Amino acid sequence: MINGKEVREGIHDGFPIFLGYFTTALAFGLLTRTSGFRFVEGLFTSMITFAGSGQFLMMNLYNAGSLFLSIVVSVFFINSRYIFMASSLSQRLADPKSVLGRLMCGFGTVDEVFTVASFKGHKLSYSYMAGLIFTSYVGWTSGTALGYLGGTFLPEVVQKAAVITVYAMFASLLGSETRRGGKAILVASFSALLNSVLILVCGLSTGLAFLISMIAATVFGALIYTDEEVGIE
Amino acid sequence: MNKLLLIISCAFVTMLPRIVPYFASSFLSKLPKFIRKCMMLLPVAALGALIFPLALTDFGASWYAGLVGVVAAFAASMLKGPMILSIIIALLSTTGMLLAFPA
Numbered sequence: 001m002i003n004g005k006e007v008r009e010g011i012h013d014g015f016p017i018f019l020g021y022f023t024t025a026l027a028f029g030l031l032t033r034t035s036g037f038r039f040v041e042g043l044f045t046s047m048i049t050f051a052g053s054g055q056f057l058m059m060n061l062y063n064a065g066s067l068f069l070s071i072v073v074s075v076f077f078i079n080s081r082y083i084f085m086a087s088s089l090s091q092r093l094a095d096p097k098s099v100l101g102r103l104m105c106g107f108g109t110v111d112e113v114f115t116v117a118s119f120k121g122h123k124l125s126y127s128y129m130a131g132l133i134f135t136s137y138v139g140w141t142s143g144t145a146l147g148y149l150g151g152t153f154l155p156e157v158v159q160k161a162a163v164i165t166v167y168a169m170f171a172s173l174l175g176s177e178t179r180r181g182g183k184a185i186l187v188a189s190f191s192a193l194l195n196s197v198l199i200l201v202c203g204l205s206t207g208l209a210f211l212i213s214m215i216a217a218t219v220f221g222a223l224i225y226t227d228e229e230v231g232i233e
Numbered sequence: 234m235n236k237l238l239l240i241i242s243c244a245f246v247t248m249l250p251r252i253v254p255y256f257a258s259s260f261l262s263k264l265p266k267f268i269r270k271c272m273m274l275l276p277v278a279a280l281g282a283l284i285f286p287l288a289l290t291d292f293g294a295s296w297y298a299g300l301v302g303v304v305a306a307f308a309a310s311m312l313k314g315p316m317i318l319s320i321i322i323a324l325l326s327t328t329g330m331l332l333a334f335p336a
Contacts, residue, residue: 016320041236048244058243068234068242076246081279086254087261088275096258106252111283118276160292161328164299167288168306168323174280175310175319187274188281195282199290210282217278218271230273232266 003127010131013120016169017112017132018139023154023162024052025140029147031059039148046144050137051110053206054079078207081214085114094123101126108133112166119173183224191217294336302327 025046032042049055054075061071086109095101108129113136117124146153154162177184191213198209222230254261261272288303289296302323309319 016316019320037236041240045240045244048241049247051247054243054247058239062234062239068239071239072242072246075243076250079247079250082247082250083254084272084275085279086251087257088272090255090258091261091269091272102255103252106255107248109251111279115276115280115283157328157331160295161298161302161324161331163291164288164302164306164323164327165320167284167291167299167303168320169316170280170284171303171306171323172310172316172319174277174284175307177277177280179311179313184277187277188284190281191278192281192285196286199286206287213282214275214279217281218274221274221278222267222270225270225274227266227270230270232270232273 001126002130003125006125006127007131010128010133011135012131013116013128014113014132014135016165017116017136020112020162020166020169021052021136021139022143023159023165025143026147026151026154026159028052028055028059029144029149030151031056031147032144033148033151035059035063039145042148043141043145046141050107050140051079052140057207074207078205080207081211082109084214085109085111089114089117089124092118092120092124094125098126101129104133105129108137110136112136112169115170115173119177181229183221183229186224187217187221190220295331295334297334298327298330301330 028046029042032045033039037045045055045058049058057078058071058075061074066074086106089105089109090096090102093101093105104126113129113132117129117132120128174184174188177188194216195209195213198204198212199206202209204212262269264272284303288299292299305326306319306323309322310316314322
């Protein structure tokens with residue numbers, strides 16, 4: 001049932017995510033070492049969690065000496081956005097039946113995989129998703145391991161500039177979506193503006209601010225898009 | 234604090250919200266049409282908030298380097314460039330800004 005062509009397409013589409021994750025994970029790996037984690041503990045964290053912001057949050061709170069329960073609850077809240085992303089992505093699967101396939105997609109529903117897959121424009125096969133998730137996962141775990149062992153061996157300016165990779169990917173997806181219809185930029189600007197105000201002006205945590213902005217912008221979008229534009233009968 | 238327990242607990246609360254919705258499709262398809270429409274628009278809505286303000290604040294005092302990178306990537310894809318080209322252009326312009334205008 002594995003379609004080699006679609007796996008390769010997934011790997012191809014996952015390459016930008018690989019780049020962004022690898023460089024971000026270098027910093028995470030280094031952070032686990034300086035926080036007193038053993039190599040296997042740092043790597044294990046990335047292997048079973050596979051989440052950027054959630055893992056950084058866990059380490060920061062751990063270093064701040066937070067209570068066990070407050071760390072776990074905070075990590076849950078920063079991850080609550082995935083409920084919406086996974087719900088949305090599950091509606092785009094070509095074969096919604098396979099249990100193993102759904103487990104794999106759930107494991108791999110990170111922000112970047114979600115956006116790349118969502119804008120694919122057709123139903124998603126598990127072969128494609130496997131290629132996409134696998135490539136991202138390799139970037140995240142190998143970056144963590146190398147970051148722990150070698151630190152961020154990239155020159156400082158490169159390491160600093162590499163942060164842009166993931167945002168450039170998002171901006172590129174937004175650009176192609178805007179080409180297809182101008183309403184996309186309206187909805188995205190709405191959420192960008194609201195999120196900036198909530199974080200920079202109101203001082204909300206990034207997790208909560210993101211959740212509010214995303215939900216408010218989807219409602220705004222649903223009001224200005226017609227049913228046909230969204231593909232709902 | 235038991236580190237292993239912490240790692241596993243955090244992984245659990247990460248995977249729970251990601252995996253459960255994939256097994257709730259019969260519930261999701263019965264939701265009102267407006268909610269399903271919202272769900273289809275979630276990707277576009279997420280994009281804006283995924284980029285701003287973190288693409289700027291991640292660079293601290295050099296926030297303009299992040300802004301230039303994002304604008305460059307957006308412009309490249311508006312001109313029908315492939316995604317990888319957008320990323321390379323963004324990387325180069327952000328690096329250039331960091332070198333030219335160190336904070």
